[in-house]
Amino acid sequence: MKKFLPVLILLTLVVAVQILTQLTGTTYYLTQLTMSAYYCVVIIGLCLLMGYAGQISLGHAGFFAIGGYMSAMLTTHNLIPYQNHILVKLAETLGVLVGKIDTFGEPLLVFHPWIACIIAILLALIIAFVIGIPVLKLKGHYLAMATLGFGIIIYRIALASAIFGEADGISEVPGFTLLPGMTVNGGFGSRISNYYIAWAMVLLTMLCFINLVGSRVGRALRAIHGSEDAANAMGVNTPRYKLKTFVFSAGLAALAGVFLTHYNGGIGPSEASIMKSVRYVAIVAIGGMANLWGALTMGVILNFLSLRGVFGSYDEAVFGTILIVIMLFAPEGLLRLSLLHKVKRFLGRGES
Numbered sequence: 001m002k003k004f005l006p007v008l009i010l011l012t013l014v015v016a017v018q019i020l021t022q023l024t025g026t027t028y029y030l031t032q033l034t035m036s037a038y039y040c041v042v043i044i045g046l047c048l049l050m051g052y053a054g055q056i057s058l059g060h061a062g063f064f065a066i067g068g069y070m071s072a073m074l075t076t077h078n079l080i081p082y083q084n085h086i087l088v089k090l091a092e093t094l095g096v097l098v099g100k101i102d103t104f105g106e107p108l109l110v111f112h113p114w115i116a117c118i119i120a121i122l123l124a125l126i127i128a129f130v131i132g133i134p135v136l137k138l139k140g141h142y143l144a145m146a147t148l149g150f151g152i153i154i155y156r157i158a159l160a161s162a163i164f165g166e167a168d169g170i171s172e173v174p175g176f177t178l179l180p181g182m183t184v185n186g187g188f189g190s191r192i193s194n195y196y197i198a199w200a201m202v203l204l205t206m207l208c209f210i211n212l213v214g215s216r217v218g219r220a221l222r223a224i225h226g227s228e229d230a231a232n233a234m235g236v237n238t239p240r241y242k243l244k245t246f247v248f249s250a251g252l253a254a255l256a257g258v259f260l261t262h263y264n265g266g267i268g269p270s271e272a273s274i275m276k277s278v279r280y281v282a283i284v285a286i287g288g289m290a291n292l293w294g295a296l297t298m299g300v301i302l303n304f305l306s307l308r309g310v311f312g313s314y315d316e317a318v319f320g321t322i323l324i325v326i327m328l329f330a331p332e333g334l335l336r337l338s339l340l341h342k343v344k345r346f347l348g349r350g351e352s
Helices: 002-023 029-052 060-076 086-094 113-135 140-160 188-213 216-226 228-233 238-264 274-287 292-307 312-329 339-351
Strands: 097-101 107-111 176-179 182-184
Touching (some): 002 188, 029 060, 029 238, 029 274, 029 292, 060 140, 086 097, 086 107, 107 113, 113 176, 140 274, 176 238, 228 238, 274 292
Antiparallel strands (some): 097 107, 176 182
């Protein structure tokens, strides 16, 4: 019960913030907090991969984009011109397509958001599995460079493909109705309900991961992080654990991408950019590599400030600088070590 106390505190904070914003007439803050929550889901998944399994990834923005783009494309691409195709007929027979009218009064035939979500996540899982088998055999900066290459490929595909809207991305993505009366969208009237949907996802992810890191699997992951050779000697199947963690983390990023895309009503190539992956890594680093709560805390703070435009045009430079400073002075995370102590030691070496 003690290990779940922070989750209860977080739940209380989530409710308290919503009530506070409503009482003070600042509910517009909930928009940035909702978006921050979805980004935090990616960061928590990356924290498990980097902090516990010891595998760095600079391609998680790619998985986020795969989820977002696939769901956006399937729920907006009109299939009426292909209505006589056998696959479209089969999809209609299975009831996975829905008919609607677009903003110009034209009929549309698209995939149901639930089906689009499932396809998007399955695609991300398959891609993660396929590239994870060879890539996770690499170590250190070789692994980082390989995942960086994957991220660049996804970014260029999103930027150059007409079906993904090229530089404009995909817009007019419909809301995602989870249950009757519960729809993921960015409508003004749905601001509070979407805030709770996003943070419910964060709370469920944290509950899942707290159980995971405290289990036999979590101990195996920490052993891999400490010494892969020693973990192998102790009988831990390190390739399988690393691959499962990588695939799970990628699927979580894709899920967040699906929800944020439907919430925003669109997605653009910037979500797949390398700087987005650098941002995720920087936030995990500053929160603490093996510190789920630290990563979540810094994820909320930094994403909220970024979305509010506090960093202005220097947004990407700020996250790049954070990553450099953390790697120099507090590689285990700002919330785990005394930054000032490290700075003092660093300056002391410089003087000597």
